[in-house]
Amino acid sequence: MKIDLSAAKKLVKKYRAKKGVLIPLLQDVQASYGYVPAEVITLIAKEFGIYPVDVYGILTFYAQFYLTPQGKHIIKVCQGTACHVMGGKELLDYVADKLGAAEGKPTKDGLFSLERVACLGCCGMAPAIVVDQDFYGRCTIQTIKGILDKYRPSAKRS
Amino acid sequence: MKKIKILICMGTSGLSAGAEALAKNLEMELKRHKLAEKYQIVRTGDRGLFRDILVDIAAPGGDRVTYEYVKPEDAARITERHLLRGEPVKELLAGEDYKRFFAGQMRVVLANCGEIDPENIEDYIACGGYKALALALAMAPEKVAEEVKSSGLRGRGGAGFLTGLKWEFCRAAEGDVKYVICNGDEGDPGAFMDRSILEGDPQAVIEGMIIAGYAIGACEGYVYCRAEYPLAIKRLEKAIAQARKKGFLGKSVFKSGFPFDIKIKQGAGAFVCGEETALIASIEGRRGMPVPRPPFPAQQGLWGKPTIINNVETFANVGHILTKGAKWFSAIGPEGSKGTKVFALAGKVKNTGLVEVPMGTTLRALIFGPGGGMLHKNIGFKGVQIGGPSGGCLPESLLDTPIDYESITRTGAIMGSGGMVVMDKLTCMVDMARFFLDFTVSESCGKCVPCRVGLKRMLEALEEICGGEGRPSHLEFLREMAPAIKDTALCGLGNTAPNSVLTTLRYFPEEYKEHIEEKVCRASVCLPLVKFEVMENKCIKCGRCLSVCPAGAVVWQKKEYAGIDKGKCIKCKACINICPVMAIK
Numbered sequence: 001m002k003i004d005l006s007a008a009k010k011l012v013k014k015y016r017a018k019k020g021v022l023i024p025l026l027q028d029v030q031a032s033y034g035y036v037p038a039e040v041i042t043l044i045a046k047e048f049g050i051y052p053v054d055v056y057g058i059l060t061f062y063a064q065f066y067l068t069p070q071g072k073h074i075i076k077v078c079q080g081t082a083c084h085v086m087g088g089k090e091l092l093d094y095v096a097d098k099l100g101a102a103e104g105k106p107t108k109d110g111l112f113s114l115e116r117v118a119c120l121g122c123c124g125m126a127p128a129i130v131v132d133q134d135f136y137g138r139c140t141i142q143t144i145k146g147i148l149d150k151y152r153p154s155a156k157r158s
Numbered sequence: 159m160k161k162i163k164i165l166i167c168m169g170t171s172g173l174s175a176g177a178e179a180l181a182k183n184l185e186m187e188l189k190r191h192k193l194a195e196k197y198q199i200v201r202t203g204d205r206g207l208f209r210d211i212l213v214d215i216a217a218p219g220g221d222r223v224t225y226e227y228v229k230p231e232d233a234a235r236i237t238e239r240h241l242l243r244g245e246p247v248k249e250l251l252a253g254e255d256y257k258r259f260f261a262g263q264m265r266v267v268l269a270n271c272g273e274i275d276p277e278n279i280e281d282y283i284a285c286g287g288y289k290a291l292a293l294a295l296a297m298a299p300e301k302v303a304e305e306v307k308s309s310g311l312r313g314r315g316g317a318g319f320l321t322g323l324k325w326e327f328c329r330a331a332e333g334d335v336k337y338v339i340c341n342g343d344e345g346d347p348g349a350f351m352d353r354s355i356l357e358g359d360p361q362a363v364i365e366g367m368i369i370a371g372y373a374i375g376a377c378e379g380y381v382y383c384r385a386e387y388p389l390a391i392k393r394l395e396k397a398i399a400q401a402r403k404k405g406f407l408g409k410s411v412f413k414s415g416f417p418f419d420i421k422i423k424q425g426a427g428a429f430v431c432g433e434e435t436a437l438i439a440s441i442e443g444r445r446g447m448p449v450p451r452p453p454f455p456a457q458q459g460l461w462g463k464p465t466i467i468n469n470v471e472t473f474a475n476v477g478h479i480l481t482k483g484a485k486w487f488s489a490i491g492p493e494g495s496k497g498t499k500v501f502a503l504a505g506k507v508k509n510t511g512l513v514e515v516p517m518g519t520t521l522r523a524l525i526f527g528p529g530g531g532m533l534h535k536n537i538g539f540k541g542v543q544i545g546g547p548s549g550g551c552l553p554e555s556l557l558d559t560p561i562d563y564e565s566i567t568r569t570g571a572i573m574g575s576g577g578m579v580v581m582d583k584l585t586c587m588v589d590m591a592r593f594f595l596d597f598t599v600s601e602s603c604g605k606c607v608p609c610r611v612g613l614k615r616m617l618e619a620l621e622e623i624c625g626g627e628g629r630p631s632h633l634e635f636l637r638e639m640a641p642a643i644k645d646t647a648l649c650g651l652g653n654t655a656p657n658s659v660l661t662t663l664r665y666f667p668e669e670y671k672e673h674i675e676e677k678v679c680r681a682s683v684c685l686p687l688v689k690f691e692v693m694e695n696k697c698i699k700c701g702r703c704l705s706v707c708p709a710g711a712v713v714w715q716k717k718e719y720a721g722i723d724k725g726k727c728i729k730c731k732a733c734i735n736i737c738p739v740m741a742i743k
Contacts, residue, residue: 019442019443019461020441020442020443020461021443022443022444023423023424023426023440023443024423024424024443026426027385027424027426057445058443058444058445061428061445061446061603062425062426062427062428062446063426063427063428064385064425064426064427065426079347079597080347080348081347081348081504081505081543081546081577081579081593081594082347082348082504082505082510082579083347084347084590084593085505085506085579085581085585086505086506087731087735090730090731090732090735093730094708094728094730097728117386118345118347118429118597118601119345119346119347119348119349119386120386121170121344121349121350121353121384121386121387122170122171122174122350123347123348123349123350123502123504123505123510123577123579124171124207124208124350124502124503124504124510124511124512125171125174125208125510126504126505126510133388134174135170135171135173135174136174137171137174137175137208140706140732141706141708141730141732142706142708
């Protein structure tokens, strides 16, 4: 698949003359493409006069960045201390099993990506998950199915 | 006539329970019943207690009624019964636990959270906001730093360095350009006070930063905020824009000639960026890897210029110190630990949320006072984890320890940012040590060997112990490695990472012993050691395990002992976690 670089070029132009911009630039690239495509890394390296490895170094250091396309909805299951004590690990295992998803790889239908997150800062409503930008607290293995169903296309029709 | 306020808690927790839908429903009801003249809906941040949606109806005179566990569809009954007929909706009234949670607190930093609209600067000003800045600008900058120093305020982010002293160092450092950084990279799992402050009272943080800028002679500030906190970032952006419009930020703050402005930098998901030198590297657009100190950021920080870095809660304290006085502040708390501290109470405790108490309060008073005691009354207290991955697990015998920097350090834990996770007998302490090491290993930046390799080896030993492959030599190994890493790692992450292992070894040695010698996990947490069998001498035949099993593996009939079909069991532990008498091993 060929990547349309016009959006990335616009972003590079927006940031080029400023200092300390590599991370916000990559964040914007990801917001636009859903991940950071290899072609964009090459482009940024060239435009900024740095090596591609410098860009990769940043991308792989920070948990937020994806180097491959993700599912339509990103499920983050919190693995913070409070969530761990309240059953977050079991929740993660269950969701992985239910979706047949491996961490970091989208499901076959491309609908979901599953991730663990170190802490969502919602410890008072542990165990917590977040789907895209929606937070759900006090999740149980029983309630999780209903939550995921909300994001399936069939749910939107009803 | 002043309107009666309807306060709706709309932080991350309130919104997740549908607070926006409730607000919209209430707005419709007010319109329908022509009540908009009399009532005003205020969208506030979270008050600190997790109760789905909290709604307060507050009359100008001070009378107020609090409703808890409110759902969006309750708008109609609140309107009809409370707003129209003046009868409180009894079934939604906040109960004893709610009162108890707030009764034992002293709210200074959190005073505005849940009370004002964080997206409206006028609300903040009406509560006395920006008075402190006006006072500061009338003082000489060095006097401001001195006032903060004499208050005894210590950094609330973890290390507990004297804030005013840091400011003085930075003020004295040579350089025409200096920076103020607010560390909002609240990465400690188990801590969420900074998120709530940013969501509930962002102007207080901004005001604190401007005062700091004036004190040290900086014109530029950065807030480094976690990307995991989208709402905090959104509210902060709005707050900064409003402060600029008012002339509190910009070329001449309060027309005093002192220029100061603030930018937001979004983190990208790296725990180590909470370490100040790593945070600076991240703002500069590089990998967030710590560098040795000295030079300290106060001498050589962002872009090589003198920089102070304080955490969100620290900045939120500054305004109070200037308006109420350093003497007032230093009268709170014991020697060396002044003021109040916000704790994030979570885990197996009845009331989870943010609790602000004077320093020196005991752990017991906190957990069994505002915390309301244990979540499941039959399953007793085992320990409390404080200070996040850098902290430690403390047993029941230390519950009377007063919470101040020195007393907590003596136990082997640290104050940290104030995360406090309560654990009951269903928590395995060996697993907790493994959990924290797993976290620090994956968050280690990889720069120094003790942290990169040493922690990994420790984790492997703990994984073997939890996996039923433990050997006595593992314990010797852990005892040897932990202090070596503490002494030699480059930054705070590595220096403190072994604390969770050291404290569990010190206070819960019997659990390590059982895992290794008897291959038993008394809390039924370590899966390879769990048999998924019902102990008939403990089973009370209640059938709760059947109701939660998602795999249909539990066999139970009325008045019979439960049983588990191991062929169907998926080992999710739903039954173990619901059993009120710990009858499944």
